Amino acid sequence: xxxxxxxxxxxxxxxxxxxxxxxxxxxxxxxxxxxxxxxxxxxxxxxxxxxxxxxxxxxxxxxxxxxxxxxxxxxxxxxxxxxxxxxxxxxxxxxxxxxxxxxxxxxxxxxxxxxxxxxxxxxxxxxxxxxxxxxxxxxxxxxxxxxxxxxxxxxxxxxxxxxxxxxxxxxxxxxxxxxxxxxxxxxxxxxxxxxxxxxxxxxxxxxxxxxxxxxxxxxxxxxxxxxxxxxxxxxxxxxxxxxxxxxxxxxxxxxxxxxxxxxxxxxxxxxxxxxxxxxxxxxxxxxxxxxxxxxxxxxxxxxxxxxxxxxxxxxxxxxxxxxxxxxxxxxxxxxxxxxxxxxxxxxxx
Amino acid sequence: xxxxxxxxxxxxxxxxxxxxxxxxxxxxxxxxxxxxxxxxxxxxxxxxxxxxxxxxxxxxxxxxxxxxxxxxxxxxxxxxxxxxxxxxxxxxxxxxxxxxxxxxxxxxxxxxxxxxxxxxxxxxxxxxxxxxxxxxxxxxxxxxxxxxxxxxxxxxxxxxxxxxxxxxxxxxxxxxxxxxxxxxxxxxxxxxxxxxxxxxxxxxxxxxxxxxxxxxxxxxxxxxxxxxxxxxxxxxxxxxxxxxxxxxxxxxxxxxxxxxxxxxxxxxxxxxxxxxxxxxxxxxxxxxxxxxxxxxxxxxxxxxxxxxxxxxxxxxxxxxxxxxxxxxxxxxxxxxxxxxxxxxxxxxxxxxxxxxxxxxxxxxxxxxxxxxxxxxxxxxxxxxxxxxxxxxxxxxxxxxxxxxxxxxxxxxxxxxxxxxxxxxxxxxxxxxxxxxxxxxxxxxxxxxxxxxxxxxxxxxxxxxxxxxxxxxxxxxxxxxxxxxxxxxxxxxxxxxxxxxxxxxxxxxxxxxxxxxxxx
Numbered sequence: 001x002x003x004x005x006x007x008x009x010x011x012x013x014x015x016x017x018x019x020x021x022x023x024x025x026x027x028x029x030x031x032x033x034x035x036x037x038x039x040x041x042x043x044x045x046x047x048x049x050x051x052x053x054x055x056x057x058x059x060x061x062x063x064x065x066x067x068x069x070x071x072x073x074x075x076x077x078x079x080x081x082x083x084x085x086x087x088x089x090x091x092x093x094x095x096x097x098x099x100x101x102x103x104x105x106x107x108x109x110x111x112x113x114x115x116x117x118x119x120x121x122x123x124x125x126x127x128x129x130x131x132x133x134x135x136x137x138x139x140x141x142x143x144x145x146x147x148x149x150x151x152x153x154x155x156x157x158x159x160x161x162x163x164x165x166x167x168x169x170x171x172x173x174x175x176x177x178x179x180x181x182x183x184x185x186x187x188x189x190x191x192x193x194x195x196x197x198x199x200x201x202x203x204x205x206x207x208x209x210x211x212x213x214x215x216x217x218x219x220x221x222x223x224x225x226x227x228x229x230x231x232x233x234x235x236x237x238x239x240x241x242x243x244x245x246x247x248x249x250x251x252x253x254x255x256x257x258x259x260x261x262x263x264x265x266x267x268x269x270x271x272x273x274x275x276x277x278x279x280x281x282x283x284x285x286x287x288x289x290x291x292x293x294x295x296x297x298x299x300x301x302x303x304x305x306x307x308x309x310x311x312x313x314x315x316x317x318x319x320x321x322x323x324x325x326x327x328x329x330x331x332x333x334x335x336x337x338x339x340x341x342x343x344x345x346x347x348x349x
Numbered sequence: 350x351x352x353x354x355x356x357x358x359x360x361x362x363x364x365x366x367x368x369x370x371x372x373x374x375x376x377x378x379x380x381x382x383x384x385x386x387x388x389x390x391x392x393x394x395x396x397x398x399x400x401x402x403x404x405x406x407x408x409x410x411x412x413x414x415x416x417x418x419x420x421x422x423x424x425x426x427x428x429x430x431x432x433x434x435x436x437x438x439x440x441x442x443x444x445x446x447x448x449x450x451x452x453x454x455x456x457x458x459x460x461x462x463x464x465x466x467x468x469x470x471x472x473x474x475x476x477x478x479x480x481x482x483x484x485x486x487x488x489x490x491x492x493x494x495x496x497x498x499x500x501x502x503x504x505x506x507x508x509x510x511x512x513x514x515x516x517x518x519x520x521x522x523x524x525x526x527x528x529x530x531x532x533x534x535x536x537x538x539x540x541x542x543x544x545x546x547x548x549x550x551x552x553x554x555x556x557x558x559x560x561x562x563x564x565x566x567x568x569x570x571x572x573x574x575x576x577x578x579x580x581x582x583x584x585x586x587x588x589x590x591x592x593x594x595x596x597x598x599x600x601x602x603x604x605x606x607x608x609x610x611x612x613x614x615x616x617x618x619x620x621x622x623x624x625x626x627x628x629x630x631x632x633x634x635x636x637x638x639x640x641x642x643x644x645x646x647x648x649x650x651x652x653x654x655x656x657x658x659x660x661x662x663x664x665x666x667x668x669x670x671x672x673x674x675x676x677x678x679x680x681x682x683x684x685x686x687x688x689x690x691x692x693x694x695x696x697x698x699x700x701x702x703x704x705x706x707x708x709x710x711x712x713x714x715x716x717x718x719x720x721x722x723x724x725x726x727x728x729x730x731x732x733x734x735x736x737x738x739x740x741x742x743x744x745x746x747x748x749x750x751x752x753x754x755x756x757x758x759x760x761x762x763x764x765x766x767x768x769x770x771x772x773x774x775x776x777x778x779x780x781x782x783x784x785x786x787x788x789x790x791x792x793x794x795x796x797x798x799x800x801x802x803x804x805x806x807x808x809x810x811x812x813x814x815x816x817x818x819x820x821x822x823x824x825x826x827x828x829x830x831x832x833x834x835x836x837x838x839x840x841x842x843x844x845x846x847x848x849x850x851x852x853x854x855x856x857x858x859x860x861x862x863x864x865x866x867x868x
Binding site for chain 2: 216217218219221222224225228229231232233234235236237238239
């Protein structure tokens with residue numbers, strides 16, 4: 001048996017492969033589920049129901065998908081230019097911090113301007129945070145994988161410092177949390193009495209814009225060229241450093257908006273556990289989507305559904321919710337296998 | 350032993366075949382890469398497998414070596430008793446055991462290991478490796494003495510020249526007792542001198558009974574080295590003939606399938622200078638000197654050739670004229686302007702054509718489409734974008750036009766450039782660069798790795814651009830090419846450039862001497 005590249009992967013296969021991959025992941029995860037003592041079929045039924053089974057479940061999944069779409073886009077845009085931004089988590093917190101600082105009235109802004117201002121400063125904070133490693137990369141050749149990853153911890157500690165210091169809620173009984181954002185700063189609910197908020201619309205619009213940017217604009221063209229072959233791009237006269245900095249600003253801003261949207265749309269205030277690793281999960285979302293911005297919507301929904309469903313399943317059956325992480329990770333691996341199958345064919349000896 | 354110690358004259362031992370391929374067919378999707386190919390190889394024979402890129406030469410050898418499986422057909426190899434036995438298909442191990450050695454175009458050597466380690470790699474027994482090494486060294490030394498393939502066995506591969514690395518590859522095969530040696534385009538990376546040395550060695554090995562398959566598309570080399578020639582075209586054997594009975598033009602026609610008109614360089618009166626280098630020093634990015642006191646002028650309507658062994662400053666000259674490197678001293682004027690500080694983008698903006706040496710590294714982006722590759726340098730021009738939005742329809746139409754004009758064969762403007770053959774890729778680059786109507790053209794090894802038909806195309810295009818008024822600087826290691834289309838030729842040696850002499854006063858021999866010694 002050997003692998004041979006396919007010249008033209010058939011469309012049916014391209015569409016069926018991800019579905020088969022998800023099914024395979026569930027099949028593999030049956031083993032640890034059974035090991036954890038859960039009835040496998042019932043557990044998957046619970047996951048499905050918990051993710052999609054009711055209006056409430058659906059809105060929960062959509063609300064969870066919102067930050068994942070944004071961090072997924074952040075990773076997709078950056079990775080396309082081979083700018084390895086592993087720091088979406090930190091950029092998300094930077095965005096959330098800036099959003100809370102503005103949204104809780106610290107700048108004296110109020111009224112209609114406040115909500116857009118919250119999103120904008122969130123974007124700005126995320127963008128500026130990624131600009132630092134990007135500058136180090138283009139000026140001094142510092143590996144951005146290391147710097148962006150380590151900055152996540154710096155930002156988290158800085159957030160802690162702020163929440164235990166200047167940004168601590170005076171009414172918070174000493175908890176390390178920020179004052180709540182003003183009502184004018186909140187992203188409105190899309191459906192009453194759910195956690196679904198305007199952030200989802202923002203994420204969907206940005207996914208569309210990111211797709212247009214990547215495929216239809218000169219800027220996106222340059223970013224793709226730099227990512228695919230930086231030497232040919234330089235030879236053709238592309239300003240490689242400028243392209244990377246531009247990419248960093250866009251990617252960081254997307255992750256920053258994820259933080260602002262979580263604060264202003266969902267939580268209302270900032271704590272240190274705002275994100276259960278949305279920044280890192282964004283990398284999975286982007287890889288599952290093969291860096292396609294529109295694909296990020298679908299893969300974010302899948303990842304969010306698994307997380308929300310597994311949460312509900314673990315509560316109902318009394319097994320660890322870490323199984324959700326396991327399912328998502330397995331799905332990533334099987335999805336990579338699926339892309340291999342679409343690109344290559346097996347030939348029997 | 351790899352090479353039978355003493356054999357009588359090869360003619361006597363050429364009785365039975367050592368290898369027989371019968372009806373080999375291999376299909377890749379819709380393409381028949383090999384279509385019922387049969388051939389025989391005798392002991393002590395050098396057989397040239399001649400064909401254009403994509404004719405199926407490499408596929409055939411990969412089938413033989415077990416890298417690919419044939420859809421049908423049989424392979425038989427003679428054992429030590431001389432009787433032909435079928436070779437287990439699809440198993441490189443079986444091919445090795447049957448005494449087939451292969452030297453690929455791209456070497457398979459470990460850069461950080463010594464030459465000795467590379468030769469021995471994969472043959473060491475698990476127990477007592479040290480003792481094995483001592484014995485191995487003796488055996489390799491004996492092989493080197495007999496074959497003339499001398500290399501420093503203790504030097505790491507990365508410290509060896511390309512020619513020396515190739516010797517290590519051949520030694521590897523001989524060390525494994527190869528009786529059949531397959532060389533895939535072995536001269537593509539060699540200088541004329543190294544090529545001559547390789548041929549002497551190969552002839553010596555054949556005289557000792559080694560059967561050699563020499564894969565090439567270079568007519569001169571095939572005629573110089575082989576005893577018999579098999580010509581492949583579009584996956585089929587179109588001719589098999591003795592080298593003594595073959596003519597150059599006949600072979601070219603067999604390969605291409607139509608008569609190849611010889612390139613004719615009409616004399617033209619050169620105009621004003623477009624490129625002027627005066628007393629130029631260039632250093633590599635790491636500070637090593639590249640060019641020293643180079644002075645050169647290229648005028649309108651002339652092609653100036655730069656000959657020289659690779660590594661004598663060609664890279665520095667090409668990088669300087671692409672905007673990748675700057676002069677440390679001296680003046681550079683292009684089209685009358687001071688070009689010392691030009692960036693790659695400036696060259697593109699001034700409509701200067703650059704044909705890079707390494708197509709896939711600098712020339713194209715393999716995973717992007719044809720129309721995107723055509724727009725790389727022109728992305729700011731109004732034909733390509735409006736207010737920052739790509740004009741995809743216009744770009745596709747332009748790609749279709751260039752593909753038709755320059756005979757780029759691909760499925761369409763959306764095809765990935767990585768799927769094109771080397772010749773089509775080069776025609777695409779030529780189309781992109783020449784379509785700007787350039788005043789100056791830098792052509793760095795423009796025909797490297799291309800087949801006869803594509804080479805003729807490139808030469809025709811460059812001569813046409815010359816007639817249109819362009820000044821062309823042609824850097825090439827192919828002396829025949831320089832003598833065919835250059836008006837004047839200068840030789841680069843250790844970063845210094847000789848005066849450019851009119852081609853009429855030069856010959857391959859004279860250039861070879863100039864390249865070897867300071868001119």
